[in-house]
Amino acid sequence: xxxxxxxxxxxxxxxxxxxxxxxxxxxxxxxxxxxxxxxxxxxxxxxxxxxxxxxxxxxxxxxxxxxxxxxxxxxxxxxxxxxxxxxxxxxxxxxxxxxxxxxxxxxxxxxxxxxxxxxxxxxxxxxxxxxxxxxxxxxxxxxxxxxxxxxxxxxxxxxxxxxxxxxxxxxxxxxxxxxxxxxxxxxxxxxxxxxxxxxxxxxxxxxxxxxxxxxxxxxxxxxxxxxxxxxxxxxxxxxxxxxxxxxxxxxxxxxxxxxxxxxxxxxxxxxxxxxxxxxxxxxxxxxxxxxxxxxxxxxxxxxxx
Amino acid sequence: xxxxxxxxxxxxxxxxxxxxxxxxxxxxxxxxxxxxxxxxxxxxxxxxxxxxxxxxxxxxxxxxxxxxxxxxxxxxxxxxxxxxxxxxxxxxxxxxxxxxxxxxxxxxxxxxxxxxxxxxxxxxxxxxxxxxxxxxx
Numbered sequence: 001x002x003x004x005x006x007x008x009x010x011x012x013x014x015x016x017x018x019x020x021x022x023x024x025x026x027x028x029x030x031x032x033x034x035x036x037x038x039x040x041x042x043x044x045x046x047x048x049x050x051x052x053x054x055x056x057x058x059x060x061x062x063x064x065x066x067x068x069x070x071x072x073x074x075x076x077x078x079x080x081x082x083x084x085x086x087x088x089x090x091x092x093x094x095x096x097x098x099x100x101x102x103x104x105x106x107x108x109x110x111x112x113x114x115x116x117x118x119x120x121x122x123x124x125x126x127x128x129x130x131x132x133x134x135x136x137x138x139x140x141x142x143x144x145x146x147x148x149x150x151x152x153x154x155x156x157x158x159x160x161x162x163x164x165x166x167x168x169x170x171x172x173x174x175x176x177x178x179x180x181x182x183x184x185x186x187x188x189x190x191x192x193x194x195x196x197x198x199x200x201x202x203x204x205x206x207x208x209x210x211x212x213x214x215x216x217x218x219x220x221x222x223x224x225x226x227x228x229x230x231x232x233x234x235x236x237x238x239x240x241x242x243x244x245x246x247x248x249x250x251x252x253x254x255x256x257x258x259x260x261x262x263x264x265x266x267x268x269x270x271x272x273x274x275x276x277x278x279x280x281x282x283x284x285x286x287x288x289x290x291x292x293x294x295x296x297x298x299x300x301x302x303x304x305x
Numbered sequence: 306x307x308x309x310x311x312x313x314x315x316x317x318x319x320x321x322x323x324x325x326x327x328x329x330x331x332x333x334x335x336x337x338x339x340x341x342x343x344x345x346x347x348x349x350x351x352x353x354x355x356x357x358x359x360x361x362x363x364x365x366x367x368x369x370x371x372x373x374x375x376x377x378x379x380x381x382x383x384x385x386x387x388x389x390x391x392x393x394x395x396x397x398x399x400x401x402x403x404x405x406x407x408x409x410x411x412x413x414x415x416x417x418x419x420x421x422x423x424x425x426x427x428x429x430x431x432x433x434x435x436x437x438x439x440x441x442x
Contacts, residue, residue, distance in 0.1 A: 083416050104412040106437020110419065125410045127438055192439065195427075 002302045003112040003119045004295065007130040007170045014298075015170070018134060019141050021294035022287070029062065035297055036065030042095035043069030044087070045122070046078060047103040051263055051285060052122050052131070056099045059292035068095060073103070085114040092116040097300055099131075100124075118299035126160040131295065132262050133166040135288035140219060142287065143258040143280055147174040151216050155182040155243050156223035156268055158189040163262040164223060165193050172200045179204040180213045184242045186235070187225070210243055214252045220245075222261045222268055222281075246270045250278070260284055314339070315366070316381040317358040322346050324375055325356035331370045331403065337362065369397040373404075376431065398425050400433060400442075408440035 004010065010018070025032050041060040045053050048071065057067045078087060084102070088111040091098055098115070100108045101122040108121035108128075123129040140147060152171060154164050158181055168189070171177045179197060181189055181204060188206065197204045207213055214220075225240045227233075244267060245259070261269060261281040273279050320328060325343045328334075334341050339362035349355040363382060371378060372394035382390040400423040406413045413419050413435070422436040433442040 083418065084412065085416075102412070103410075104415055105408065105410045105439075106412040106435070109437055110412055110416065124412075125438070127410075192434070192441070 004130050005109050005112055005121045006128050007133045007166050012173050018294045019138050022138050022290040025290050025293050034064040036063035039065040040095040041067050042091045042098040043067055044098055044100040045071045046073040047101050049101050055288040056292055058289050063293055084110045088115045118303050126162050128166050129162045131292055132163045133170050134291045136167050138287045138291045139284040149176045150218045151178040152219040153180040153217040154221045155210055157187045157225045158183040159187040161223045168193055181206045182210050184239055220259050224266050224268055244268055247272050311383045312386050314362055314383050315360040318379045320356040320375045320378050322354035322356055325358055328374055368394050369400055370403055372397045373400055404442055406435040408438050411438040
């Protein structure tokens with residue numbers, strides 16, 4: 001059974017194919033409106049989420065399928081102490097495919113190891129979020145046309161930002177990509193992410209100063225400092241306003257810069273930036289639905305073989 | 306200091322100094338009924354100081370534990386007073402139930418039945434990562 005737990009579960013060729021399908025869905029939505037008729041997606045959200053859950057639900061509805069599930073661990077049988085393995089075995093009796101978000105890292109993998117239906121990791125703690133990465137890749141491809149040779153800046157919480165870890169992992173498989181990692185000392189990328197960049201012999205730079213690297217960037221990937229990842233509220237309050245992107249800060253940026261953000265934002269991008277043509281984050285959110293449609297189609301098709 | 310020579314048993318030699326007690330625990334040698342000798346800080350030409358464990362019985366050793374905790378140790382099997390086999394452990398590709406994940410966000414912290422599994426991700430540096438959350442051991 002094919003699952004998507006980590007972005008590396010997909011080859012670059014498969015990612016290209018998913019992007020191609022997503023682009024075709026954008027161009028010809030009517031051709032896909034009945035592709036999943038009679039199929040059910042189980043949206044298993046053990047942790048609250050708006051964007052990811054709604055984009056999975058919208059994706060399945062636009063393919064003509066149905067959605068069942070829950071949006072809070074309190075509403076699931078895990079509140080009664082049921083294991084992830086038992087939950088997924090039971091869900092397999094009712095649904096054809098599952099998207100799982102869990103507050104514990106590795107939970108979707110545990111589910112996949114026991115599941116009779118394809119499992120999609122919709123985010124596990126601060127670990128992986130492969131469908132956000134697919135969304136980011138589709139957005140970069142649509143905005144830039146290619147991945148090779150891009151200088152990509154990641155800014156904000158690079159320690160707990162799972163979208164950052166997954167996107168760096170995915171982009172590391174392309175030629176001559178340069179990473180600029182902008183964060184406070186306390187929120188630097190974990191060593192395993194840096195080790196992976198080094199292993200691929202790709203160029204990278206770590207800095208605490210966004211302004212000094214702004215002119216170099218082709219992509220600026222902003223992130224939110226996530227309150228839910230901190231055990232200590234004081235530390236969160238101290239770090240949350242480290243970087244705030246404003247129109248003034250963008251004055252030295254390239255005209256061709258693309259600003260991405262996995263959303264939701266709090267205050268790390270000033271609302272005034274939304275009108276800048278370089279702001280791609282709302283287009284990015286829309287792309288999330290299309291790439292999830294492509295993914296659901298692919299996994300259901302492979303499960304049917 | 307002298308320890309009686311073994312007729313049938315195992316000598317685990319070239320253990321890094323200070324690690325014998327850890328091996329004793331992880332190999333669960335406390336459960337054996339035969340004689341077990343732990344020698345700490347023995348002089349060694351090769352290592353300066355080393356630890357040695359002697360078992361007065363040939364048992365099935367957990368080679369994953371040996372490979373993880375003391376990959377450079379030497380295991381000598383003794384039968385009828387003669388050394389009949391000399392083996393070196395290897396870094397295991399996977400460790401099951403040997404060490405526990407320390408990441409408080411890992412799924413293993415709430416699902417007690419899950420086996421703690423670690424994968425070897427860098428053989429050169431001997432780095433193991435949790436199968437589920439990828440945290441370093």
